[in-house]
Amino acid sequence: MKKLENKRILITAGPTWVAIDKVRVLSNTATGETGKLLAQALIKSGAKVTLLSGPFSFDNLAGNLTKELKSKEYDIVIHSAAVSDYRPEKVFSGKLASGIKSFRLKLIRTPKIINLIKKASPDSLLVGFKFEPDALKTSLIKEAAVLLNKSKAEFVVANTVNGGNYRAYIVSRKETLGPFSKKKLLVNALVKVLS
Numbered sequence: 001m002k003k004l005e006n007k008r009i010l011i012t013a014g015p016t017w018v019a020i021d022k023v024r025v026l027s028n029t030a031t032g033e034t035g036k037l038l039a040q041a042l043i044k045s046g047a048k049v050t051l052l053s054g055p056f057s058f059d060n061l062a063g064n065l066t067k068e069l070k071s072k073e074y075d076i077v078i079h080s081a082a083v084s085d086y087r088p089e090k091v092f093s094g095k096l097a098s099g100i101k102s103f104r105l106k107l108i109r110t111p112k113i114i115n116l117i118k119k120a121s122p123d124s125l126l127v128g129f130k131f132e133p134d135a136l137k138t139s140l141i142k143e144a145a146v147l148l149n150k151s152k153a154e155f156v157v158a159n160t161v162n163g164g165n166y167r168a169y170i171v172s173r174k175e176t177l178g179p180f181s182k183k184k185l186l187v188n189a190l191v192k193v194l195s
Contacts, residue, residue, distance in 0.1 A: 002046070002195075003194075003195045004042060004045040004046055004047045004191070004194060004195055005045070005046035005047070006046060006047070006048060007046075007047045007048065007075040007076060008047075008048050008050075008072065008073065008074045008075050008076075009042055009047045009048065009049045009050070009074065009075065009076045009077075009078065010049075010050045010052070010065075010068055010069070010074045010076070010077045010078070010124075011035050011038055011039050011042075011049060011050070011051045011052070011077075011078045011080065012035065012052045012053075012054075012061065012065060012078070012079050012080060012081035013032035013034065013035020013036060013038075013039075013051060013052070013053045013054065013080050013081055014030055014031070014032030014035065014053050014054030014055055014056070014081055014082070015027050015028045015029070015030040015031075015032070015054050015055045015081075015082050016028070016054055016055065016056060016057065016058045016061055016081065016082065016083050016084045017054075017055050017056070017057050017058070017084070018057070018058050018084045018086070018087035018088065018110070019057065019087075019088070019091045020088055020091065020092065020096070020105065021091065021092035021093070021094065021095050021096045022092075022093070022094055022095050023095050024095075024096070025057075026084065026086075026087070026088070027055065027084075028082045028084065029082075030054075030081070030082030030131075032053050032054060032080075032081075033183060034080050034129075034157075034183050034186070034187065035051065035053060035078070035080040035081070036051070036053065037183055037184060037187045038078060038080065038187050038190065038191070039051045041187050041188065041191045042191060042194075045191060045195065047076075050068065050072075050074075052064055052065065052068070052081070054081055058083065058084050058087060058110055061081060061083065061113065062111075062113050062116070065113065065116075065117070065120075066116065066120055069117065069120035069121040069124075070120060073121075073123075074121060074124045075124060075125065076124060076125045076126075076127070076194060077117050077121065077124045077125070077126050077127070078127040079113070079114050079117060079126065079127065079128050079129065080127075080129045080157070081113075082129075082131065083110070083112075083113050083114075084110055085109065085110060086107040086108065086109060086110060087107065087108060087110050088105050088106065088107060088108075089106040089107065089108045090106070112150070112151070114126075114128050114147070114151040114153070115150060115151050117151070118151065118152040118153075125154050125155075125194070126151065126152065126153040126154055126155075127153060127154065127155045127156070127157065127190070127194075128147050128148070128151050128153040128155070128156045128157070129156065129157045129159070130143050130144050130147050130156055130157070130158045130159070131159050131160065132158070132159075132160050133160060133161055133162075134160065134161075134162050134163075135160040135162065136162075137167075137169070137179070140158045140159075140160055140167075140169065141158060141169060141171055141176055143158060144156040144157075144158035144169070144171040145171065148171065148172070148173060154172060155170055155171065155172050155190075155193065156170075156171045156172075157169070157170055157171075157186065157190065158171050159186070165181070166181060166182060166183065167179045167180070167181065168180045168183075168186040170186070170189060170190055170193055177189060177193070
């Protein structure tokens with residue numbers, strides 16, 4: 001654990017929101033719990049932790065993350081926030097009237113924030129997260145390997161909830177650790193890996 005003493009670590013956690021109108025958003029079910037547990041465990045290990053915790057708008061997360069990475073040097077970046085993959089093509093001005101019977105939303109892809117991290121901070125060790133509900137181990141590990149290569153991360157936490165049971169793996173180019181059946185067990189293992 002001494003290896004983490006005074007290491008500067010940036011963690012993103014929680015959901016992102018994308019606006020539909022001035023008061024309504026599309027979001028996801030992320031709670032930010034894993035990121036907060038990681039922050040607590042890493043602080044106990046002596047690290048200097050900055051936690052960017054949502055919910056935040058997609059643009060806020062992207063902007064704050066880029067600003068942090070450009071203004072400070074981080075040894076490790078743990079990107080556990082659940083980032084919106086899609087946003088409405090058009091944001092309605094004001095508030096949509098509640099009496100409207102129906103309307104259509106056209107969604108477009110958002111940029112992958114994780115792919116910006118190594119560009120902004122090439123020397124930081126990067127840990128990404130990949131959540132796939134109801135996924136089996138094989139497909140989960142496969143998805144994690146794709147994310148490892150695209151984002152240039154050193155580790156990806158691949159996690160799922162299947163039949164109410166949580167499962168997580170820590171995937172690197174050399175090995176796969178797990179499964180971990182609780183978030184606390186995952187957090188302890190990841191802190192150990194980073195030490």
